[in-house]
Amino acid sequence: MTWTTTAVELAARVRGGDVTAVELASQSLADIAARDGALNSVTDVFTERALDDAARVDRAVHDGKDPGPLAGVPFAVKNLFDVAGSRTRAGSVIELDRPPAATDAEAVRRLRRAGAIVVAATNMDEYAHGFTTENAHSGTTRNPADLRRLAGGSSGGSAAAVAGGLVPLALGSDTNGSIRVPSSLCGTYGLKPTFGRVSRAGTVLFVTSLDHVGPIARSSADLALAFDALAGYDSADPVSSDRPGEPCSPILGRGVDGLRLAVAVGHFEETADGSAQEVVRRAARELGVDREVVVPRSREACAAASVITSAEAGQRHLAQLRVREADYDPAVRPGLIAGALLPAAHYLAAQRLRAEYRSVVEDLFADVDVLLTATTPCSAPLIGQRTMDVRGEELLVGMSMGLLAQPWALVGLPALSVPMTGRDGLPLGVQLVAAPFREASLFRVASTLEAAGVAVAAGRAV
Amino acid sequence: MSATERGQDSVDDRTDGELAAVLTAARQVGLAIAPGDLAAVSAHLSLLLGFAAVVGDPVPEPAPVYRP
Numbered sequence: 001m002t003w004t005t006t007a008v009e010l011a012a013r014v015r016g017g018d019v020t021a022v023e024l025a026s027q028s029l030a031d032i033a034a035r036d037g038a039l040n041s042v043t044d045v046f047t048e049r050a051l052d053d054a055a056r057v058d059r060a061v062h063d064g065k066d067p068g069p070l071a072g073v074p075f076a077v078k079n080l081f082d083v084a085g086s087r088t089r090a091g092s093v094i095e096l097d098r099p100p101a102a103t104d105a106e107a108v109r110r111l112r113r114a115g116a117i118v119v120a121a122t123n124m125d126e127y128a129h130g131f132t133t134e135n136a137h138s139g140t141t142r143n144p145a146d147l148r149r150l151a152g153g154s155s156g157g158s159a160a161a162v163a164g165g166l167v168p169l170a171l172g173s174d175t176n177g178s179i180r181v182p183s184s185l186c187g188t189y190g191l192k193p194t195f196g197r198v199s200r201a202g203t204v205l206f207v208t209s210l211d212h213v214g215p216i217a218r219s220s221a222d223l224a225l226a227f228d229a230l231a232g233y234d235s236a237d238p239v240s241s242d243r244p245g246e247p248c249s250p251i252l253g254r255g256v257d258g259l260r261l262a263v264a265v266g267h268f269e270e271t272a273d274g275s276a277q278e279v280v281r282r283a284a285r286e287l288g289v290d291r292e293v294v295v296p297r298s299r300e301a302c303a304a305a306s307v308i309t310s311a312e313a314g315q316r317h318l319a320q321l322r323v324r325e326a327d328y329d330p331a332v333r334p335g336l337i338a339g340a341l342l343p344a345a346h347y348l349a350a351q352r353l354r355a356e357y358r359s360v361v362e363d364l365f366a367d368v369d370v371l372l373t374a375t376t377p378c379s380a381p382l383i384g385q386r387t388m389d390v391r392g393e394e395l396l397v398g399m400s401m402g403l404l405a406q407p408w409a410l411v412g413l414p415a416l417s418v419p420m421t422g423r424d425g426l427p428l429g430v431q432l433v434a435a436p437f438r439e440a441s442l443f444r445v446a447s448t449l450e451a452a453g454v455a456v457a458a459g460r461a462v
Numbered sequence: 463m464s465a466t467e468r469g470q471d472s473v474d475d476r477t478d479g480e481l482a483a484v485l486t487a488a489r490q491v492g493l494a495i496a497p498g499d500l501a502a503v504s505a506h507l508s509l510l511l512g513f514a515a516v517v518g519d520p521v522p523e524p525a526p527v528y529r530p
Binding site: 299300303304306307310318321322325326330333334335337338339340341342346349350352353355356399 | 484487488491492493494495496499502503504505506507509510511513514516517518519520
């Protein structure tokens, strides 16, 4: 086994008896112990539990039972997912005062049911509030492609652990781009599914009306396999959808014939630097796309997403801020307090804008199946870099990395970041966006780009 | 994109009036802001009000609860 072996290959080897799940879990845990010092992507390891779960998978193989499509595949979770028997950090020291989780988060349970083995929890911005994974309590996660650079956030530990070859698969959450941004900067595939498609039960929520859960992987096939295991109704999540979804693994390799593809311009071009625009053009050329569309009001959509995020997060934390203010990350605390002070009129106006923007994109996707944009305005900034230059504009790194991802989260559309390489040799994602519940279309495009060698997961064994 | 939208409003640009208003608003919801945080909270609030200005005043329908 090498660090680039995919989850699909690993599961096939476990099912075929070529390697045991215990060997894979042990290897992943050993890799984390030996190599994560350079990345700081992992905050917790679940050694005993992982080896017990792996032994159970091996017994199933030995007994001739179906161990599941992800048999023996090690995976990590952003540390806001409950893992039974462990304390759920959510990037905070306050959460460590709570008792260990009694049960697994639903997403963890579903991956385990598919045979996967949870081996570790990963670093994140405190309470998912940020795009950089710079955490006052657990340190900064570094980018495997260049250790001087940010991994992005807030699911930066998950993306870095996958890109760095510590695990082939990880779970993240995405409110304004927190799966897609680190996937773009680290060079992994990352999916924010349709709102309500994957259960958030057993996760520490950040913004109830915007939070999504999804997978990060090094191939489109791995991402699809994980998504198919995760998707589906869960009565424990009040926004869970009972609409049946189309499995995505079977449609990989089907190509893009018949799909109506277009490149999003306007806001999505103006907020991407030359390198980010170039990767989109490269993907479009490969796919034969020459159509461009403007998505009206996307700039207002970003503003509305920021207002809703701050207001909901501020209210969620208000009671705790009254008594534990000093225990918050100093970089996160002022934003949460400001959100708690925001007049309700602005929140309601942002929700109305959200409904209007939803109509805009519904009209758009009546005529388009998949839109292409850059995932992030630029490649990974240096750790400590405060601003970034995007087409002559100086933007704050901590505020602006999600400007291309936010509009789609605001209206719950599925969006998949495909790993490519920018002019500077650093990873840079192309974002694919579809109508609600059309994840299968995203996977057809992603797997086409991957098969053509245009999309390649980055990272290195550190 | 305005400076406020870009998030460039500096903590150093806060006026005494803005800081006092933030303190008063915080007290009204039971928050005591540490002196070292006051300017940062004010800058964040200014940024959010800038976003609110970009959102503007959409058609005044009742606020929907988002469902997929």
